[in-house]
């Protein structure tokens with residue numbers, strides 16, 4: 007369990023993350039409220055554009071890792087090949 011201290015009333019409480027989706031705008035918000043004073047804290051908020059961008063970033067990261075791995079393997083093989091050659 008994650009215990010937090012409220013920035014406003016300074017009391018401790020257990021983190022209970024809630025999720026709200028606004029039907030019309032398709033905005034999704036992750037937030038929590040202090041049970042003592044009701045102070046609301048927004049964690050992550052996304053809309054359609056942001057979620058598409060997040061998906062793009064995930065794909066690009068996957069592609070980046072794949073390219074780095076291929077490059078590193080090729081460099082290793084090239085080095086191995088060159089170590090057997092005179093120059």
Ligand SMILES: [Zn+2]
Pocket residue numbers: 012013014015016017040041042043044045
């Ligand atoms: Zn509070």
